[in-house]
Amino acid sequence: MSLGPVDPTTTGAWAQLSRLADGYDLDLRRHLADDPAWVPHQTLTAGDLHVDLSKNLWDDGVEAALLRLADEVDLGARRDAMFAGERINVTEDRAVLHTALRLPADASLTVDGQDVVADVHEVLDRAYAFAERVRSGEWTGVTGRRIETVVNIGIGGSDLGPVMAYEALEPYRQDGLTCRFISNIDPTDAGQKLAGLDPETTLFIVSSKTFGTLETLTNARLCKTWLLERLPPGSDPAAAVAQHFVAVSTALDKVADFGIDTDNAFGFWDWVGGRYSMDSAIGLSLVIAIGPDHFADLLAGFHAMDEHFRTAPAASNVPLKMGLLNVWYVNFLGAHTHAVLPYAQLLHRFPAYLQQLTMESNGKRVRWDGTAVGYDTGEVFWGEPGTNGQHAFYQLIHQGTRLVPADFIAFANPAYPLVDDVDGQGVDVHELLLANFFAQTQALAFGRTADEVRAQGVADNLVPARTFPGNRPTTSIMAPALTPGVLGQLVALYEHVTFVEGAVWGIDSFDQWGVELGKELAQQLRPAVAGDADVTAHQDPSTQSLIRYYQETRGR
Numbered sequence: 001m002s003l004g005p006v007d008p009t010t011t012g013a014w015a016q017l018s019r020l021a022d023g024y025d026l027d028l029r030r031h032l033a034d035d036p037a038w039v040p041h042q043t044l045t046a047g048d049l050h051v052d053l054s055k056n057l058w059d060d061g062v063e064a065a066l067l068r069l070a071d072e073v074d075l076g077a078r079r080d081a082m083f084a085g086e087r088i089n090v091t092e093d094r095a096v097l098h099t100a101l102r103l104p105a106d107a108s109l110t111v112d113g114q115d116v117v118a119d120v121h122e123v124l125d126r127a128y129a130f131a132e133r134v135r136s137g138e139w140t141g142v143t144g145r146r147i148e149t150v151v152n153i154g155i156g157g158s159d160l161g162p163v164m165a166y167e168a169l170e171p172y173r174q175d176g177l178t179c180r181f182i183s184n185i186d187p188t189d190a191g192q193k194l195a196g197l198d199p200e201t202t203l204f205i206v207s208s209k210t211f212g213t214l215e216t217l218t219n220a221r222l223c224k225t226w227l228l229e230r231l232p233p234g235s236d237p238a239a240a241v242a243q244h245f246v247a248v249s250t251a252l253d254k255v256a257d258f259g260i261d262t263d264n265a266f267g268f269w270d271w272v273g274g275r276y277s278m279d280s281a282i283g284l285s286l287v288i289a290i291g292p293d294h295f296a297d298l299l300a301g302f303h304a305m306d307e308h309f310r311t312a313p314a315a316s317n318v319p320l321k322m323g324l325l326n327v328w329y330v331n332f333l334g335a336h337t338h339a340v341l342p343y344a345q346l347l348h349r350f351p352a353y354l355q356q357l358t359m360e361s362n363g364k365r366v367r368w369d370g371t372a373v374g375y376d377t378g379e380v381f382w383g384e385p386g387t388n389g390q391h392a393f394y395q396l397i398h399q400g401t402r403l404v405p406a407d408f409i410a411f412a413n414p415a416y417p418l419v420d421d422v423d424g425q426g427v428d429v430h431e432l433l434l435a436n437f438f439a440q441t442q443a444l445a446f447g448r449t450a451d452e453v454r455a456q457g458v459a460d461n462l463v464p465a466r467t468f469p470g471n472r473p474t475t476s477i478m479a480p481a482l483t484p485g486v487l488g489q490l491v492a493l494y495e496h497v498t499f500v501e502g503a504v505w506g507i508d509s510f511d512q513w514g515v516e517l518g519k520e521l522a523q524q525l526r527p528a529v530a531g532d533a534d535v536t537a538h539q540d541p542s543t544q545s546l547i548r549y550y551q552e553t554r555g556r
């Protein structure tokens with residue numbers, strides 16, 4: 001690997017892409033009609049994913065220049081360095097090895113003299129055995145009753161992945177066992193999630209990589225108090241905590257300080273970033289909900305995508321091409337955001353999950369050697385399930401002035417195959433959903449011309465408002481069904497898309513220093529918020545005035 005990041009703007013490919021982008025006016029209607037090879041060329045397979053990149057705003061020339069850019073920034077070497085466990089997280093001096101979390105047990109990878117695959121499977125086996133004890137009822141609460149609710153306490157990467165997957169894999173959950181997730185320091189979150197729970201049948205998992213996160217530790221203390229106050233009189237507090245609290249963390253000493261028996265703690269390693277950790281023991285709540293076999297399928301899905309990214313030739317490498325397309329949109333066509341639109345209600349938390357993955361990773365303004373980037377990085381990812389989004393924000397994507405590249409995700413087989421038979425027609429509702437999925441990317445790509453609008457008999461004065469310009473780029477991702485394996489492939493796909501973008505930009509996609517200042521200031525502000533006038537006086541005038549408003553208004 002080269003010693004420093006390559007400034008991508010110094011490459012020949014960047015100059016070439018700039019020239020291509022100047023006045024780029026590809027017409028997707030013509031492009032697809034004129035080149036019968038284009039759709040097959042841009043229809044790719046990665047694991048179970050069927051990916052159509054043909055409705056993006058690019059052509060052979062742009063594609064070749066993007067692939068050249070990847071070569072010129074040494075992307076392949078950086079990818080190999082990641083998989084090999086080199087310390088590519090430079091600002092934290094860490095390896096980046098979430099891909100080792102899903103290596104099969106018979107693989108081996110030695111980092112700093114340690115076989116990380118053996119470590120991973122040792123923890124996985126313990127997590128699986130623990131999950132089976134909870135699922136079977138062998139593991140009980142302190143009063144001997146079986147566990148009915150698992151509450152995961154965690155935030156960011158220690159929350160978003162488990163919640164997203166718990167929702168996505170709802171059909172795979174065990175009956176009689178529910179999970180709830182407490183993340184926010186807003187006491188409403190704990191208040192609402194604890195409401196109605198029976199302490200005797202509730203198990204808490206405190207999930208925190210650092211075991212130092214204010215939100216998680218505060219919520220864990222609230223839950224501990226809640227439990228001890230509500231268990232039947234006479235319950236031994238230490239035994240109660242031991243039976244009702246387990247932990248997932250890299251900091252097992254802090255777990256012990258909290259009073260959790262480290263026999264009931266599941267570790268992971270500093271080479272797993274928080275936002276890349278849902279397939280580590282951080283997924284314990286999910287393992288309990290869906291069971292070890294399904295969790296193993298999820299890991300196999302992740303691994304299949306890792307292998308695809310690591311070995312597929314550039315021209316058919318889906319994460320590589322999706323990541324490069326995003327660079328094209330951000331740096332050459334001026335896109336600021338990227339929509340992710342799952343036509344699958346079960347993926348309703350997927351965009352939120354991707355927000356941390358992509359934006360905490362690539363929201364950076366300096367390269368990994370500290371030099372300032374002179375180009376945009378890190379687009380804003382956002383989205384909602386279709387068709388709900390169609391009735392909310394799609395108007396802007398269809399007819400607004402901004403370029404919003406969008407990924408559409410759908411499955412051939414539904415989780416709930418319902419039929420609308422009220423009129424005796426037997427309408428397959430999933431087909432209505434899919435018709436919308438296909439229609440939207442078609443409308444976005446090909447639009448409706450003024451002539452076509454006029455031909456529908458629309459009055460001249462209304463023609464402009466009813467014209468769709470088209471040429472709005474989309475990627476369509478399909479799979480047979482939303483299984484654990486497919487979910488693993490989808491998540492790994494976006495992990496690697498994020499990696500590709502970060503590698504081109506020369507940034508460290510694995511640190512997150514930008515979240516620290518706010519945490520520090522919140523700690524400093526606590527006395528002022530609590531009413532210490534001296535401290536309040538040291539704040540800036542705007543913050544002073546806001547705190548004063550709070551102090552005058554609270555309790556009213």
Ligand code: F6P
Pocket residue numbers: 155156157158207208209210211212213216274275360512515
């Ligand atoms: O503050 C950001 C962050 O560090 C995320 O990167 C991380 O996922 C989250 O906080 C939670 O951290 P932890 O798992 O250490 O509690």
